[in-house]
Amino acid sequence: MSFAEVKGRIHSFESFGTLDGPGIRFVVFLQGCFLRCKYCHNPDSWAINGGTEMSVGEIVAKIESCRNFLRNGGVTLSGGEPLLQSEFTHALIEECHKANFHVAIDTAGSVPLEKSKKVLDSADLILLDIKSLDNELCKNLTAFGNENELATLDYCESINRDVWIRHVLVPEFTLQKERLEELAEFLSHYSCVKRIDLLPLHKMGEYKWRELGLHDELANINEPTAAEIEMAEKIIRSYRK
Numbered sequence: 357m358s359f360a361e362v363k364g365r366i367h368s369f370e371s372f373g374t375l376d377g378p379g380i381r382f383v384v385f386l387q388g389c390f391l392r393c394k395y396c397h398n399p400d401s402w403a404i405n406g407g408t409e410m411s412v413g414e415i416v417a418k419i420e421s422c423r424n425f426l427r428n429g430g431v432t433l434s435g436g437e438p439l440l441q442s443e444f445t446h447a448l449i450e451e452c453h454k455a456n457f458h459v460a461i462d463t464a465g466s467v468p469l470e471k472s473k474k475v476l477d478s479a480d481l482i483l484l485d486i487k488s489l490d491n492e493l494c495k496n497l498t499a500f501g502n503e504n505e506l507a508t509l510d511y512c513e514s515i516n517r518d519v520w521i522r523h524v525l526v527p528e529f530t531l532q533k534e535r536l537e538e539l540a541e542f543l544s545h546y547s548c549v550k551r552i553d554l555l556p557l558h559k560m561g562e563y564k565w566r567e568l569g570l571h572d573e574l575a576n577i578n579e580p581t582a583a584e585i586e587m588a589e590k591i592i593r594s595y596r597k
């Protein structure tokens with residue numbers, strides 16, 4: 357079977373993404389995620405068998421129709437967890453490369469390396485969501501520990517793959533001075549980390565939790581204030597060379 361014929365499950369598309377890597381991006385949201393992040397704004401992307409089945413060839417044809425916008429950007433494969441459908445994601449990267457698109461993966465690194473390496477090897481840039489360095493807090497926030505995400509970061513360092521870290525600021529959970537200092541110090545040892553983006557908790561996905569009948573444990577947690585965000589950014593900046 358050729359790469360173009362490989363099929364996978366897609367949640368949705370965004371043809372003009374500006375927050376998902378360098379330049380303007382065509383974002384493919386892949387279906388399926390094992391994590392259960394308390395702040396997920398796409399819980400409808402969790403079910404492995406949800407979404408729509410499409411072939412790599414069909415998706416690349418959609419991307420091609422936006423090529424003029426993507427000249428200084430490219431394609432970002434997001435989710436859900438794009439490493440979960442690793443064969444499909446790998447095939448999609450190869451076909452995008454054949455068409456000369458830069459490809460970023462937006463991942464929580466939640467998949468063991470033996471399954472994800474091929475994708476990490478072939479992508480141009482990894483947007484890696486670090487949930488928490490504290491394994492217990494990570495389990496509390498996502499229902500899983502942080503072993504795979506930290507192993508993903510180590511692997512990216514070993515192959516010299518550029519990484520942009522993303523970290524969600526959740527008041528009463530991750531938005532704490534000591535935790536942020538620990539994270540900033542930890543990341544300062546990785547030469548593959550080219551950028552750190554702090555993502556303040558936002559409540560735009562709350563309605564999806566209600567629609568799906570899910571219990572929203574962060575319902576009483578407010579979004580961070582401007583002063584809290586500035587404090588967090590200052591800490592991260594102070595450790596960047």
Ligand code: SF4
Pocket residue numbers: 389390391392393395396397398399401435436437464
């Ligand atoms: S990793 Fe992303 S898609 Fe999966 S539960 Fe967490 S926020 Fe949602």
